[in-house]
Amino acid sequence: MSNYVVGDIQGCYSGLRQLLDKIQFDPNHDKLWAVGDLVARGPDSLNTLLFLKSLGGAFETVLGNHDLHFLAILGQLKKAKRSDFLGPLLQSEHAEELANWLRKKPLALRINKDTLLSHAGLYPQWSFKQAIELSDEVSTILAGPDYLSLLASMYGAKPDRWDEQLKHTQRLRFIINAFTRMRYLKKSAILEFETKCSPTKQNSSLKPWFEVPNENINKNQRIIFGHWATLMGQTQSNQYVALDTGYVWGNTMTLYCIENEQKFSVQNETNPFT
Numbered sequence: 153m154s155n156y157v158v159g160d161i162q163g164c165y166s167g168l169r170q171l172l173d174k175i176q177f178d179p180n181h182d183k184l185w186a187v188g189d190l191v192a193r194g195p196d197s198l199n200t201l202l203f204l205k206s207l208g209g210a211f212e213t214v215l216g217n218h219d220l221h222f223l224a225i226l227g228q229l230k231k232a233k234r235s236d237f238l239g240p241l242l243q244s245e246h247a248e249e250l251a252n253w254l255r256k257k258p259l260a261l262r263i264n265k266d267t268l269l270s271h272a273g274l275y276p277q278w279s280f281k282q283a284i285e286l287s288d289e290v291s292t293i294l295a296g297p298d299y300l301s302l303l304a305s306m307y308g309a310k311p312d313r314w315d316e317q318l319k320h321t322q323r324l325r326f327i328i329n330a331f332t333r334m335r336y337l338k339k340s341a342i343l344e345f346e347t348k349c350s351p352t353k354q355n356s357s358l359k360p361w362f363e364v365p366n367e368n369i370n371k372n373q374r375i376i377f378g379h380w381a382t383l384m385g386q387t388q389s390n391q392y393v394a395l396d397t398g399y400v401w402g403n404t405m406t407l408y409c410i411e412n413e414q415k416f417s418v419q420n421e422t423n424p425f426t
């Protein structure tokens with residue numbers, strides 16, 4: 153039995169299937185984990201979700217910003233953009249059932265004692281234990297009857313700095329932003345959402361979250377994340393495993409084996425812009 157973590161799928165169903173075929177994934181023996189952003193931008197979000205849901209206990213995921221945005225659009229809190237290619241999913245008879253399945257997924261997961269999974273990463277002031285507790289605070293509401301008011305209040309970039317005293321909407325928005333939208337931090341602890349480029353291309357006033365020292369984790373602990381396609385899998389550290397390699401933008405989709413730390417990938421041969 154092997155545990156595999158796949159990077160951002162973004163509705164690229166055929167790429168996902170090619171990648172699973174490449175490793176001869178067997179849902180009766182193996183388990184697939186995902187870093188979130190299962191939907192949007194790619195051509196087939198509907199079949200991606202139907203397939204992943206059909207894997208039952210052989211699949212687990214954390215939520216990404218695009219997954220949450222899909223829930224907000226289906227809940228009529230936001231308008232769909234054509235560029236998200238969510239039409240067939242939104243109009244499907246399965247949309248509600250898939251959304252109800254998705255909103256019971258967490259923002260952070262511990263695959264084992266020393267491995268944490270989240271869409272964007274781990275805010276540098278949080279331990280693994282605290283990350284799971286904070287994820288649970290959001291998940292309890294997202295899985296419950298008031299989830300639409302949570303989704304309605306999640307948009308916005310403030311507060312941009314963690315404070316244990318944060319309460320209600322402000323607290324939940326920060327937790328969601330840190331787990332699903334974080335890339336760079338300024339002055340060590342302040343989230344900055346505008347910059348998306350690779351760290352090699354920007355000046356030193358911003359630091360990637362994984363270069364800000366985290367005193368709450370030890371060297372044996374690893375964090376697996378997606379969301380940041382311009383990293384192209386490069387963090388210069390085995391402790392931080394970046395899996396979004398931009399398949400939806402014409403690059404590759406990457407899968408990482410937990411047990412042997414090997415990466416597998418498939419190239420997107422189609423032109424996503426035609």
Ligand SMILES: [Mn+2]
Nearest residue numbers: 189216217379
């Ligand atoms: Mn994302």
